[in-house]
Amino acid sequence: MPLSDLDKERLARLEKSERTFPAGQEIYQGGDENRNLYVVKHGWAFSYTDLPDGRRQIVKIHHPGDIIGFPDVALKHATTTLRTVENVCLCPFPKSSLDEILRKSPRLSALLISIALRDHVVLIDVLRAMGRMSAQERISYMLLDLLARLRITNRRMTDTFRLPMTQSQIADYLGLTNVYISKTFLRLEREGFIQRDQDQVRILKESEMIELTDFHDRYAEMDTSWFPQD
Secondary structure, eight states: OOOOHHHHHHHHHTTSSOEEEOTTOEEEOTTSBOOEEEEEEESOEEEEEEOTTSOEEEEEEEOTTOEESGGGTTSSBOSSEEEESSSEEEEEEEGGGHHHHHHHOHHHHHHHHHHHHHHHHHHHHHHHHHHHOOHHHHHHHHHHHHHHHHHHHOTTOOSEEEOOOOHHHHHHHHTOOHHHHHHHHHHHHHTTSEEEETTEEEESOHHHHHHHHTOOOSSSOOOOTTSOOO
16 A cells, blocks of 8 residues: 555654564563554564463464554553564554554554454454364464465565464464374375475465365455545
8 A cells, every 4th residue: 555755654663662572472461551562573473362271372373564462452451462482573662652643644544444454354264264164274274364464574475484383382373282283284294285394384285275264365455445545
């Protein structure tokens, strides 16, 4: 979407402060006072919540280009815990910084609203996948979703991407056991759907995986026809 120089400057100011965090560090916990949002500059992280019996449910995977914390912006306290997958560089900014954007940039405001609403639609897709699909379908769906999201910030990406998450973390995201994750990845490789080399994943049969999971790429296009003009 074309942006004015002033809007580009407003976005750049959100990334002026950088903080680095090591792998496996919790940046904030559910229930903490909700003061900041974060732009992911480098590395992967995830948001999760603990169930009463101690099990963990990962609800969102974050990678470069994401804004973390936007769903909680209307709340005083964080609803999830944020944890790094690997070494991460984040750009924290107070949610009060949104004030200038909302007051002075209707176009950027519309963009932020659209991203939030799109993520809500994606969440519905994920709930359908987690609730009704087999292990093979769930993993296929996750891989397709990650690839589609990563293509937003890397237009040159083809069929291969880096997946630094552990089997345990993937299991906590998909609601499966480590054993199921291991067996299903091996099955996908054996049947020629994917190829793995350490943390690199190559999608070999993207169209077949899309048909298998009824995957819809919600990231490829955004309807900006209704956005106000500057």
